Amino acid sequence: MSYTVRKFDALIVGAGGAGLRAAIQLSEAGFKTAVLTKVFPTRSHTVAAQGGVAASLGNSEEDNWHWHMYDTVKGGDWLSDQDSVEFMCRKANEAVIELEHYGMPFDRIENGRIYQRPFGGHMSNFGEKPVRRSCAAADRTGHAMLHALYQRNIKVNTQFFVEWQALDLLRDAEGEVLGVTAMDMETSEVVAFHAKATIFATGGAGRVYYSSTNAFINTGDGLGMAARAGIPLEDMEFWQFHPTGIAGAGVLITEGVRGEGGILRNADGERFMERYAPNAKDLASRDVVSRSMLTEINEGRGAGPYKDYVYLDLTHLDPQMIMKRLPSVHEIGVQFAGVDCLKEYLPVVPTCHYQMGGIPTNRFGQVVIPQGNNLEVPVPGFYAAGECACASVHGANRLGTNSLLDLLVFGKSAGEMAVEYIRDTVKTHKPLPQDAIDRSLARLDRLNNQKDGSNVHETRLVMQRTLQKHAGVFRFNNLLKEGVGLIHEVAETVAHTEIRDKSKVFNTARLEALELDNLIEVAKATMVSAEARKESRGAHMRDDAEDCPEHPNGRDDANWLKHTLWFRDENRLQYKPVQMKPLTVDSVELKTRSY
Amino acid sequence: MDEERGARIGRLKWHCRRALLELDLIFERFWERHGDDLDTQGEAALTRLLELEDHDLWALMSGKEVTDDPQLMGMIERLREV
Numbered sequence: 001m002s003y004t005v006r007k008f009d010a011l012i013v014g015a016g017g018a019g020l021r022a023a024i025q026l027s028e029a030g031f032k033t034a035v036l037t038k039v040f041p042t043r044s045h046t047v048a049a050q051g052g053v054a055a056s057l058g059n060s061e062e063d064n065w066h067w068h069m070y071d072t073v074k075g076g077d078w079l080s081d082q083d084s085v086e087f088m089c090r091k092a093n094e095a096v097i098e099l100e101h102y103g104m105p106f107d108r109i110e111n112g113r114i115y116q117r118p119f120g121g122h123m124s125n126f127g128e129k130p131v132r133r134s135c136a137a138a139d140r141t142g143h144a145m146l147h148a149l150y151q152r153n154i155k156v157n158t159q160f161f162v163e164w165q166a167l168d169l170l171r172d173a174e175g176e177v178l179g180v181t182a183m184d185m186e187t188s189e190v191v192a193f194h195a196k197a198t199i200f201a202t203g204g205a206g207r208v209y210y211s212s213t214n215a216f217i218n219t220g221d222g223l224g225m226a227a228r229a230g231i232p233l234e235d236m237e238f239w240q241f242h243p244t245g246i247a248g249a250g251v252l253i254t255e256g257v258r259g260e261g262g263i264l265r266n267a268d269g270e271r272f273m274e275r276y277a278p279n280a281k282d283l284a285s286r287d288v289v290s291r292s293m294l295t296e297i298n299e300g301r302g303a304g305p306y307k308d309y310v311y312l313d314l315t316h317l318d319p320q321m322i323m324k325r326l327p328s329v330h331e332i333g334v335q336f337a338g339v340d341c342l343k344e345y346l347p348v349v350p351t352c353h354y355q356m357g358g359i360p361t362n363r364f365g366q367v368v369i370p371q372g373n374n375l376e377v378p379v380p381g382f383y384a385a386g387e388c389a390c391a392s393v394h395g396a397n398r399l400g401t402n403s404l405l406d407l408l409v410f411g412k413s414a415g416e417m418a419v420e421y422i423r424d425t426v427k428t429h430k431p432l433p434q435d436a437i438d439r440s441l442a443r444l445d446r447l448n449n450q451k452d453g454s455n456v457h458e459t460r461l462v463m464q465r466t467l468q469k470h471a472g473v474f475r476f477n478n479l480l481k482e483g484v485g486l487i488h489e490v491a492e493t494v495a496h497t498e499i500r501d502k503s504k505v506f507n508t509a510r511l512e513a514l515e516l517d518n519l520i521e522v523a524k525a526t527m528v529s530a531e532a533r534k535e536s537r538g539a540h541m542r543d544d545a546e547d548c549p550e551h552p553n554g555r556d557d558a559n560w561l562k563h564t565l566w567f568r569d570e571n572r573l574q575y576k577p578v579q580m581k582p583l584t585v586d587s588v589e590l591k592t593r594s595y
Numbered sequence: 596m597d598e599e600r601g602a603r604i605g606r607l608k609w610h611c612r613r614a615l616l617e618l619d620l621i622f623e624r625f626w627e628r629h630g631d632d633l634d635t636q637g638e639a640a641l642t643r644l645l646e647l648e649d650h651d652l653w654a655l656m657s658g659k660e661v662t663d664d665p666q667l668m669g670m671i672e673r674l675r676e677v
């Protein structure tokens with residue numbers, strides 16, 4: 001198979017918030033910068049973010065980055081690296097104001113300052129009471145953000161390659177990163193993009209679960225490419241679940257529904273939350289609600305043919321109120337569950353929402369891996385930011401609105417570091433590694449020529465169902481153990497996927513098969529890392545990690561206050577300590593997490 | 596399917612990959628049902644819809660907004676069919 005080579009100073013894979021923010025830095029510095037993206041930049045998944053972006057501007061009431069930092073570490077159940085968290089929270093105001101200068105139409109208060117609203121987990125005075133910290137542009141924050149960043153990139157001459165799919169990371173024998181191979185969807189032409197610095201900003205991998213709030217595009221391509229090139233994946237056992245996604249479809253039903261009086265029921269119609277949380281009932285915190293739902297399902301009281309969901313009941317509520325205050329919930333029910341929620345129950349299930357783990361980086365966006373005794377050695381020429389990266393600010397559980405902030409802060413950092421590297425360290429292009437290119441082409445050849453292979457759609461479904469059952473929101477020892485074996489069986493099937501359609505123009509079957517190659521790496525990393533972590537922490541909740549005085553909430557700091565690193569090649573795990581020391585202030589001391 | 600139509604349909608299908616899951620699901624259902632009987636007029640209507648921003652498209656799909664453009668109305672109806 002033939003390919004051509006194109007040279008750039010810098011290459012960015014991904015044009016969501018993180019990729020676009022990074023690109024500005026490089027183009028402004030005058031470097032020839034290419035951005036590759038599967039979809040038009042302003043259709044990246046960042047568009048889905050509505051809640052806002054966190055920054056302690058203090059426009060409506062007192063706030064400061066110390067409080068924001070405390071909330072982030074606590075939200076992350078102390079698995080966050082506190083140097084990165086301090087860095088992010090201190091940079092937040094600047095990041096938001098910069099965005100405003102790029103033309104982001106934030107909502108405003110009378111005095112012209114940015115309007116801020118409260119959001120779960122963001123508090124004043126070290127956890128005392130909710131604070132207004134989220135900056136939003138109506139209910140289109142992510143969308144407005146992408147537009148502002150894209151326009152800025154056009155101004156500074158970033159070169160976009162839209163509808164290109166990056167295939168593999170090109171890493172040479174010394175471990176340096178020199179670009180990627182990528183395919184033009186329009187022609188199936190393969191190009192080796194040769195760059196002095198490469199930044200991954202490919203977003204999350206939420207489609208690895210059967211039930212996911214993520215759009216189809218979130219297939220973890222950056223994680224798959226990194227893993228195949230020998231880069232470990234960090235903390236992949238930590239996935240945030242939202243309690244109420246429509247069963248099967250995944251579409252998110254806002255928490256506001258239970259706020260308005262919606263009730264969760266099991267297959268027998270019982271209001272089961274009364275048993276688990278006698279006071280708060282259906283309004284208990286996200287993890288308590290999710291865990292209760294899962295217990296009902298696991299004990300056989302789930303509804304539906306597979307007994308794998310519960311019901312959300314709105315039928316007792318005033319129809320006019322629903323149509324007025326929750327109109328999209330009614331439409332979502334009709335469209336995605338075939339249910340009129342005024343008359344019937346909605347089928348819901350805890351649904352995968354956000355990936356806390358990813359490609360390991362430091363606070364500068366440099367990808368860091370263990371080498372000998374040094375556990376964080378930067379990989380020359382390689383950077384990552386956004387949901388595909390693990391900086392690690394979100395630790396074991398992300399606070400809402402902190403991820404848009406993460407994109408801005410670490411996107412910029414990664415861009416700045418790449419600028420420095422190109423300017424001061426690698427003045428010329430190092431030769432491309434032919435073996436890495438050949439491996440990538442061989443992967444394509446294998447797919448194009450596979451006979452009697454497995455079906456992509458079916459295989460993906462098996463993978464998704466395996467993860468949902470064996471590494472879902474609430475985890476059981478026996479299911480985890482069994483899941484590890486099962487996911488490796490699925491991986492065998494993925495290695496033999498076959499596509500019937502061999503056409504060259506927008507061959508979506510081929511695109512999806514290539515995406516599955518990436519998803520399966522994420523699935524293995526998740527399954528293996530989750531099975532190994534014998535405690536509960538943040539989003540990783542184990543049935544057998546007992547809540548006792550030595551281990552409140554099942555968290556075991558003596559043994560598990562550490563980051564997981566999963567290596568694809570030997571399917572091996574290694575651990576590295578959590579950075580408990582911030583940059584300039586005292587550590588946020590370990591405490592039991594309660595709200 | 597001739598090659599040219601195959602290419603057009605492939606492109607349209609890829610443009611149905613959106614930032615919002617709601618839209619992905621609606622388009623997935625549409626292709627399952629109408630993949631084979633989409634005529635050139637349908638293609639034209641779909642092409643126009645796919646040029647919209649995701650939130651505007653969802654507003655049309657969820658009935659929050661309506662259009663009086665006859666070409667789009669028919670396609671929206673088919674997309675919303677449950």
Ligand SMILES: Cc1cc2nc3c(=O)[nH]c(=O)nc-3n(C[C@H](O)[C@H](O)[C@H](O)COP(=O)(O)OP(=O)(O)OC[C@H]3O[C@@H](n4cnc5c(N)ncnc54)[C@H](O)[C@@H]3O)c2cc1C
Binds near residue numbers: 166
């Ligand atoms: C429903 C929903 C609501 C949310 N609301 C909020 C919120 O209110 N506040 C908040 O802070 N967070 C929110 N989040 C999380 C947040 O939206 C994401 O974490 C964030 O947008 C990810 O941005 P990103 O730049 O890392 O990636 P994305 O925006 O996902 O962009 C990834 C980019 O990579 C490209 N790409 C991927 N693979 C390849 C490849 N192989 N080749 C070429 N290009 C590729 C894609 O085309 C895309 O341009 C929400 C998430 C969901 C699902």
